[in-house]
Amino acid sequence: MKKLKPNTQVPLTNGQTAKVKSLLGEGGQGAVYQVAIDGKDYAMKIYTKKPKKNFVDNLEENIRKGSPTPHFLWMKWMVKTPTLIGYVMDLRPKDYVDFSKFLMAKARFSSWSAMTNAALQITYAFRELHRKGLSYQDLNDGNFFFNPKTGDVLICDNDNVAPADTNLGIKGKCRYMAPEVVMGKSNPNNLSDYFSLSVVLFMLFFNNHPFDGKRVSSVPCMNDAIEREVYGINPIFICSPTDDRNRPVRGVHQNVINRWSLFPKFFQDAFVKAFSNDLIHDKNKRMSDNEWVGIISQLRSQTIQHTCGYETFIDLAAPKATCFNCGKEVTMPLTLKIGSHRTILYPQMKIYANQVSSSADMFQEVGEVVVNKNNPNVWGVSNRSKDSWRVTLPNGQKLDVPQGKGFPIYKDVQIEFSAGKIGKIE
């Protein structure tokens, strides 16, 4: 199909007209143009080959349903003329960089918090997508764009999002797709999404594929059959505690060698579990997005801004804590336990709306650990939420802590947040 020239007018099914401005890029499926609609610029994708009816119907249905969360660069309006099939979506803001640039060390996150924020947004977005009965089906490194400074995420290429167990023909990319799909035993669905999500998360944190170790790099000439075998059918996790056949190679897989030991044990264990033989092959046992949401939130609550100026992780299960940047020991801080979640109480640590209220918002900051202006050795929690918290001090004294006020951090302080959530400092 020939490319559309600038100034071509393309009618949309909603009655508006898109005027082609320029070609933004081309992919396997189609071309993306910058277009103007009523004075505002958008992106318009036009398919090179006319898609099947069920694919087009699904696109229209996705448009009708709307995006699961703002993180998806979703299809807004349909293009359906005798010669052109496609859709219009928002333009990707310039400060978003694609995932492959991070993998190739051409871009990097400004901090571990930004990286963790990206991971949390990804897992949250997919959780909401799955809760709407949809599955993504073609999850791979090409779908993600990140703001390197904040970790904000944009998920693109949503053409194949379809109701779970409906397949429009896509089967995915070998390095990301679950074994049962690689082997042709089932179509992509939520459970294969969970597998792909675990792979993407590992790549995000460790800049290495979870199955790329010596077993793979020692293959002289990779071909489709071997790829299917080592990534899809019989993958071996490079950090498996029991199987050392696929260990990372010094100088080749250096990122995971540098980073693995920095993370708290519970976080490493999550990946060990996700890439255990059991979970790789038994799709029903896979870790869900919601489980990852909990794990990543917990990592976030164990990431402190150390006095040396850099962030470090505190492993609550370790006998002592050391900053991995400056090497100094960090006095093991107190923690705020709410349900099964533990937040380390260290200056600048945040508390989030979903932890202390009925809100589901895990990104809204409603509390912060602050340092007493007059005495830097005294730390407290500042209440930035709209609810008043009822605090019981160790001596039995009760305090009401409304918005704008704070309470001191001591062992055994109890806090009644809203929605019946109780916290205890340990």
Next chain:
Amino acid sequence: MNPLEAVEIARRQMTLFFLVDTSGSMSGSKIGAVNTAIREVLPTISEISEENADAAIKIACMSFATDVNWLFAPTDVEGMTWNDLVAGGTTALGAAMKELNRKLSRSEFMNSPTGNFAPVLFLMSDGQPTDEFQKGLAELQENKWFNVAIRVAIAIGDDADKEVLAQFTGNSELVLTAHTPEALKAMIRFVSVTSSKIGSRSSGVGVGGNAGEESKQAEFAEQVQEFKEENADLDALTDGF
């Protein structure tokens, strides 16, 4: 090193080999078109490599005339500059085959610590071999890398021996013929870009079962057919060689 600063993720290597006839008859517009075409296509291949977190594309170039010469071993396409090939001499295609066989080995050019994808072997010639081609080819045909490679050739002008080129590619459909500089440039561009994209691509899942290099070679062959059909009138554009 701050662990937040990563090194590049381990990428498998995919090498595109330019194998260029630089015999005397290539001088003038033929070698001029080759040089221009390669120089202009390198940035595009660089982009393909830069956007691919699975594979890093490298370029190697061999010229053959009276002697065989490697202009450079597999080198990162990203940031590469092209030095013009110069023509003069006879056509030692047989020796070129032998030399290629020697270098297509894990201890020579295929020595990447991250492993390789099958290479692309892109042969361009305008004439007849002046040495023992069959002997050289026979040796090369025993080479495993040669057999899994995406092989393609351009016959430059009517004096080129298309039969010989088809023996190299193993398939007469993978021999393109250029009669004009414009056609030659367009074909070099198309072959370089398409083979790089296909060669450096990690496998899609597809419908389980049909695996192996045939799929990449077959896909490339299909694209070549489409190109030939869509560009049947390419040679009519300008004056011939």
